[in-house]
Amino acid sequence: MATYPRLMPSDPRMFTAEVVRSTRLSPSFQRVTIASAELAGFDWRGLDHWFRLFFPLGDTTDLQLPDVSGRLWWKSYLAIPDDKRPHCSNYTVAGYRRFDDHAELDIDVVLHWNDGRLGGVAGWASSARPGSPVGILDQGVLFDPPAGTSSYLLVADESGLPAVRGILRDLPPDAVGTAIIEVPAPEDAAPVQAPPGVRVCVLARNDSTDCVGACALQALAELDAPRDDAYAFVVGESSLATRGRRALCRAGLAKDRITFSGFWKA
Numbered sequence: 309m310a311t312y313p314r315l316m317p318s319d320p321r322m323f324t325a326e327v328v329r330s331t332r333l334s335p336s337f338q339r340v341t342i343a344s345a346e347l348a349g350f351d352w353r354g355l356d357h358w359f360r361l362f363f364p365l366g367d368t369t370d371l372q373l374p375d376v377s378g379r380l381w382w383k384s385y386l387a388i389p390d391d392k393r394p395h396c397s398n399y400t401v402a403g404y405r406r407f408d409d410h411a412e413l414d415i416d417v418v419l420h421w422n423d424g425r426l427g428g429v430a431g432w433a434s435s436a437r438p439g440s441p442v443g444i445l446d447q448g449v450l451f452d453p454p455a456g457t458s459s460y461l462l463v464a465d466e467s468g469l470p471a472v473r474g475i476l477r478d479l480p481p482d483a484v485g486t487a488i489i490e491v492p493a494p495e496d497a498a499p500v501q502a503p504p505g506v507r508v509c510v511l512a513r514n515d516s517t518d519c520v521g522a523c524a525l526q527a528l529a530e531l532d533a534p535r536d537d538a539y540a541f542v543v544g545e546s547s548l549a550t551r552g553r554r555a556l557c558r559a560g561l562a563k564d565r566i567t568f569s570g571f572w573k574a
């Protein structure tokens with residue numbers, strides 16, 4: 309994954325919280341809402357703010373979290389014995405609400421199936437019970453348009469939809485550009501709010517024949533060449549991110565005007 313450490317907190321904080329509810333949003337998304345008093349201290353910056361999500365595997369409610377020292381936590385994570393080490397994956401803040409004595413945070417999890425079963429975080433999300441413990445480690449935002457950006461080009465598959473939705477929500481009202489969002493089913497992207505000058509193009513994939521990212525890359529190829537002062541944000545399945553970036557570079561956009569990140573690997 310490409311990283312943009314400028315916007316990452318230099319001293320990221322780990323927060324503990326509990327699941328309060330888990331709701332099916334659409335054919336491919338489950339929303340898990342977590343809450344705690346500690347979360348009220350989370351410095352939510354909107355846009356595509358993301359975090360590392362930790363939860364215990366199996367039936368246990370014993371959550372053993374790594375020690376965090378500055379940006380270091382991985383060694384401590386690996387040092388946790390196998391049977392106690394929590395699952396860890398990256399997620400976007402889909403919603404954040406602060407109340408008097410606590411805060412709630414929404415996580416929109418793509419329901420992906422492996423061998424006919426809900427895999428990884430999707431399995432956890434769909435069966436998460438109120439009270440289940442989680443840890444989240446703040447990682448900041450990736451979206452980083454240079455000053456003077458004239459237009460925005462956002463490209464994502466479903467794993468990047470929460471990020472693109474957050475960016476569209478927080479762009480200035482006079483922003484212009486295009487968002488290309490590829491999803492398994494059209495209902496997955498409804499509704500996407502965007503400034504009136506940003507064209508939102510939702511493409512539903514035919515899962516039996518299309519490779520993830522193929523529709524988004526085709527739509528990207530059909531756009532006019534970006535202006536020199538445009539900024540692009542391309543995230544999702546690894547080859548969507550790398551091929552999208554390559555296509556934009558070929559179309560003349562400077563590399564430092566493109567943020568790209570492989571969110572998962574098919």
Ligand SMILES: Cc1cc2nc3c(=O)[nH]c(=O)nc-3n(C[C@H](O)[C@H](O)[C@H](O)COP(=O)(O)OP(=O)(O)OC[C@H]3O[C@@H](n4cnc5c(N)ncnc54)[C@H](O)[C@@H]3O)c2cc1C
Binds near residue numbers: 400418427429430467
């Ligand atoms: C900055 C960032 C923000 C992200 N935000 C979100 C978010 O808000 N919502 C979200 O759902 N994902 C998000 N992702 C992607 C998520 O981290 C990955 O999908 C991750 O692999 C899920 O972990 P897992 O344990 O379920 O699967 P893994 O254990 O990583 O993988 C297990 C299997 O599942 C497959 N797989 C993983 N993800 C998907 C998928 N999306 N579709 C189909 N197959 C998949 C893998 O190919 C593998 O075969 C984000 C990633 C990054 C880097």
